[in-house]
Amino acid sequence: MPLEETAPPIRLRIGDMSHALEPMRAELAALLPRLRRFARTLTRNPHDADDLVQLALERALTRLEQFKAGTNLMSWMFGIIKNAWIDEVRARRRRAHLFVPEEHAEHVGVATNETQIQLLSMQSAMERLPDEQRLTVALVLVEGLSYQEAADVLEVPIGTVTSRLARGRAALEAILAEHREVTR
Numbered sequence: 001m002p003l004e005e006t007a008p009p010i011r012l013r014i015g016d017m018s019h020a021l022e023p024m025r026a027e028l029a030a031l032l033p034r035l036r037r038f039a040r041t042l043t044r045n046p047h048d049a050d051d052l053v054q055l056a057l058e059r060a061l062t063r064l065e066q067f068k069a070g071t072n073l074m075s076w077m078f079g080i081i082k083n084a085w086i087d088e089v090r091a092r093r094r095r096a097h098l099f100v101p102e103e104h105a106e107h108v109g110v111a112t113n114e115t116q117i118q119l120l121s122m123q124s125a126m127e128r129l130p131d132e133q134r135l136t137v138a139l140v141l142v143e144g145l146s147y148q149e150a151a152d153v154l155e156v157p158i159g160t161v162t163s164r165l166a167r168g169r170a171a172l173e174a175i176l177a178e179h180r181e182v183t184r
Helices: 021-043 046-062 073-095 113-128 131-142 147-154 158-183
Strands: 011-014 017-020
Touching (some): 046 073, 073 147
């Protein structure tokens, strides 16, 4: 008898409730665009970002028992991505591995030249921010997390998020103003 016919459906225990794996997979699939965007903000490289999302999904699916029922799945996944990236950066430093330069030739959809220029200006400005400000701006302004959710993901007090966000916004404004002056 084939294995498919005899094997019962896979069920996992999460918290006090028994859940099928499929609903969690569907929720994770719906989050993929946001996870990829956050990973690209962290890594500054589309290939590293894809690898990071894959690693985070693998960690999430193999450690579903660590997910607390009633908590925000998106925040949990952002935390896994952030921690996986920290692990990767540390490993690269140990190996003295150089980061691959980002490929700027990758475009999604068709946009006007002005839109592309604005996008590249914003990406360039984001890359110039210190890591802690860049991550905070990405979580709050790009991904739409609340200050508390961002604080939970970054594992810092909410006041630190507020401070980093204020400094990040001011720095972005200054960088973009400088860019506008140069392009005139």
